Amino acid sequence: MAAQDFIRVTASCLRANFISYRAWSKKFKWLVPDHFFEGAEKLLSIWFTTEEGKGEEHGDLKKIPRGKWDELVRGVDAEILSEIEDEDVRAFILSESSLFVFENRIIVKTCGTTRCLKALEYSITLAAKMCGLTRLQDVFYSRRNFLQPKAQVDMHSSFSDEVGYLDKFVEGGAPYVMGKVNIDCWFFYTKVQRSSTGVSIGQPDQRFELIMSDLDPQAMKQFYYSSNQTGHAATLSSGISKLIPGARIDSHMFQPCGYSCNAIIPGGFYFTIHITPETDFSFASFETNHPDGNHAGFMEKVLNIFKPGHLIVTKLANQLSKTNVMSDFRLENYDLQDLQITKYPCYDVHYSSYDVRSLADHC
Numbered sequence: 001m002a003a004q005d006f007i008r009v010t011a012s013c014l015r016a017n018f019i020s021y022r023a024w025s026k027k028f029k030w031l032v033p034d035h036f037f038e039g040a041e042k043l044l045s046i047w048f049t050t051e052e053g054k055g056e057e058h059g060d061l062k063k064i065p066r067g068k069w070d071e072l073v074r075g076v077d078a079e080i081l082s083e084i085e086d087e088d089v090r091a092f093i094l095s096e097s098s099l100f101v102f103e104n105r106i107i108v109k110t111c112g113t114t115r116c117l118k119a120l121e122y123s124i125t126l127a128a129k130m131c132g133l134t135r136l137q138d139v140f141y142s143r144r145n146f147l148q149p150k151a152q153v154d155m156h157s158s159f160s161d162e163v164g165y166l167d168k169f170v171e172g173g174a175p176y177v178m179g180k181v182n183i184d185c186w187f188f189y190t191k192v193q194r195s196s197t198g199v200s201i202g203q204p205d206q207r208f209e210l211i212m213s214d215l216d217p218q219a220m221k222q223f224y225y226s227s228n229q230t231g232h233a234a235t236l237s238s239g240i241s242k243l244i245p246g247a248r249i250d251s252h253m254f255q256p257c258g259y260s261c262n263a264i265i266p267g268g269f270y271f272t273i274h275i276t277p278e279t280d281f282s283f284a285s286f287e288t289n290h291p292d293g294n295h296a297g298f299m300e301k302v303l304n305i306f307k308p309g310h311l312i313v314t315k316l317a318n319q320l321s322k323t324n325v326m327s328d329f330r331l332e333n334y335d336l337q338d339l340q341i342t343k344y345p346c347y348d349v350h351y352s353s354y355d356v357r358s359l360a361d362h363c
């Protein structure tokens with residue numbers, strides 16, 4: 001059996017037998033690679049608003065000069081590599097994932113050992129000072145469990161440290177964990193105290209995420225610089241360019257490997273993809289707020305690009321969204337491992353995880 005297949009099958013067997021990668025790698029240190037990159041992202045999404053009773057008059061976060069966003073990103077230990085924009089959003093590719101800036105919302109997504117939550121304090125000050133957006137309307141923070149949690153720093157050393165940090169800035173927030181806490185899970189923090197009207201943000205909102213691991217080494221070859229020297233070439237060869245018609249895609253190819261892209265779609269929609277193709281710890285994420293993201297057929301198009309051995313699906317939708325995230329769905333060739341559907345005051349949240357059928361059969 002080739003080394004790459006061995007690692008994929010081992011990972012699959014570990015999950016099937018409820019053994020965590022962390023416990024396994026501690027015992028079998030000699031099998032753990034020296035080079036490691038934590039692909040799993042920390043994802044922070046903040047909606048800002050004005051003081052209650054002050055009306056809708058406020059500045060536009062998108063108009064804040066680039067220098068301030070450079071500063072925010074440096075604060076989380078990353079840097080901006082490129083930027084695209086349309087009338088609804090500015091989308092930045094970072095050395096470790098992405099930043100999206102809307103009129104009254106920012107999304108910060110960072111991987112590796114970055115300190116994503118640093119962006120919370122900085123953006124609160126920035127939004128208040130430069131746009132009169134003095135209140136946090138909604139806050140979402142989420143991430144998958146890390147493969148190497150001990151490598152994380154400061155407030156990201158554990159989920160309870162992250163919660164402690166978030167609590168300093170977010171009034172009425174609460175933490176949740178979905179999935180198998182000892183194997184593969186998803187940590188989630190959000191505001192749960194609402195205004196008397198119930199609906200927090202006055203517009204439809206939804207978000208879909210595919211968090212994929214144990215990716216097919218053959219499919220990952222195209223995300224190595226030796227196969228594609230530009231992000232654009234990899235966007236075309238992988239089929240990412242065809243995922244959502246009308247999307248304008250900005251992409252970056254890292255050396256010797258790794259790929260990131262941000263896409264903006266008319267109507268205030270985006271998608272973002274980040275890929276760590278190294279077989280020993282391969283990871284990819286797909287995230288969008290486009291309603292198509294809710295359909296199993298669309299998800300299968302994404303899965304066909306990466307062919308993951310394992311994946312987590314998360315979906316969020318507020319009361320004004322036309323997308324129903326509460327229903328169950330089937331993915332061709334994948335076996336459902338966990339499913340949790342929860343109602344929060346303003347959002348419905350879906351979490352499910354899957355193993356590829358053929359790999360699970362090895363165990």
Ligand SMILES: C[S@@+](CC[C@H](N)C(=O)[O-])C[C@H]1O[C@@H](n2cnc3c(N)ncnc32)[C@H](O)[C@@H]1O
Pocket residue numbers: 037038039040041095096097110111112254255256257258259260273274275276277278283284285
């Ligand atoms: C594309 S980035 C983004 C990772 C993303 N969060 C994901 O989904 O895996 C990570 C990949 O790029 C590679 N890489 C190469 N140079 C890098 C750099 N300067 N900073 C971050 N990643 C780099 C890493 O080894 C890894 O394969």
